[in-house]
Amino acid sequence: MTAFLGAIGAKLADRWVTALLGPGLLFLGAVALAARLGQTHALSARRLAHWLDALAAQPAARSTGAVLVAAAGVLIGSAAAGLAATAAGNAVRRLWNLPGRRLPWSLLRAWRRRRWFAADEAVKAAAREYDAAPHSAARHAAPHSAARHAVAARRATDRRDAVCLVEPDRPTWIADRLRAAAERVRTTYGFGLDSAWPHLWSLASEPLRADVAAAQDAYERAALLFGWSLLYLVLAPWWWPALLIAAVTAATAWTKARTAADTVAVLVETTVDLHLRDLADRLGLAAGEPVTARTGALIAARLAKHRPLDA
Missing domain, CATH: 1.10.287 (Helix Hairpins)
Structure with missing residues (x-):
């Protein structure tokens, strides 16, 4: 158990470094450039070199304690930026899936x-x-x-x-693509995914479940990447290259999110197509019959704890 928890902790640490700490350090670098170069000299390599030389010449640069404090501050700042990007990414995911009534x-x-x-x-x-x-x-x-x-x-x-x-x-295209998967299942099999999905998920093969989980993770990472683009957008009034970074990052995130959402939708429909018969058999419904909309209606009634429709 100790080894297992250690392995889980190592994976979480690797994921935190990859998803938050690394991008956070890059963002702090952009903040530093914005503070020192500004809009007028946004790409001035000479000013940047002079500033770095001045930092290196400071007595504190040769103090181990000062270096450790600075490193700790950088790590805390990058973690804070990562948390802000995560919050922005979560908000973006909610915006992508709004019903659009207002x-x-x-x-x-x-x-x-x-x-x-x-x-x-x-x-x-x-x-x-x-x-x-x-x-x-x-x-x-x-x-x-x-x-x-x-x-x-x-x-x-x-x-x-x-x-x-x-x-x-x-x-949005993403919201409609995910909704389309549920609508196509409802049209073909006559039941909604909301109640049946947990049961179908429990019957899915390990490779299929791994594929669905990987696609969902890719979707979440795309939303996080979009969150980083919003942070760079906030920086743009002080450093115009941040606007270009934000635009490229947002476009990349949107493309990745569309691809991931499409993959999730396809895999959800695949899970239904491959395991609906298994679910019907496990529930003792429509044994030996081909999978049709009637099968779906029987499953929906059973999962809703209603009387089966075959009477």
Whole structure:
């Protein structure tokens, strides 16, 4: 048990250093540059070199106690910055998943819905064109025309799905992607993930659970990275390169968050597809029957502690 707790402690320490302490030291370096160089001389290597030389010439630089105190101050400052970035990242995650019923999020939600419905109309138009193309023998005589209509329909569908896989109802792509997974499960199997997910998770294989956990961790790390971008944004009024750092960091974090959210959604649907039959068997429902919406309804009723629907 001691060895196990020691290993856990070592992993937590490594993760703390990687996620908070290292980025915190970089941020403190940016704060120091902002304080010494300012906006006018933001990239002046000469001023930076003079300042470092002056620090090295200070008597305190040759004092072990002063160096230790300074090092402790740097570590405390970097830890404080890491905690601030973590708090900002948690707030960002909540913002990414807001329902979008109030301003300004309702405007983003309405904009996304307009984009999706416009793309959906394009899908329907492409489908009509494909259906109106020559059929049977005439279509075989003009295969290139049929293929062109099929490609157009596929591209129109891809453009619509790039907005959302189902009709959007959230202000952000991430929130709608996670919601789409639950909606697709509800449409296919007739039950909600809220009540069934803990049971499905307990039946999932270890490799699948590890993949889901890794994707969730990647999503959280992306939100933390976005939190760091907000800290650099706060620094920008005193040091303009911080604005560039904030922009690049935020764009990277958003891209990583989208990728992680998509992976989480795919893996959640995979877990349902692979283990819904196992859950039905464990609950003694619809034995030997194919997995259908009726199976999902029976599972939902059992998990809600209602009377099964087969009577």
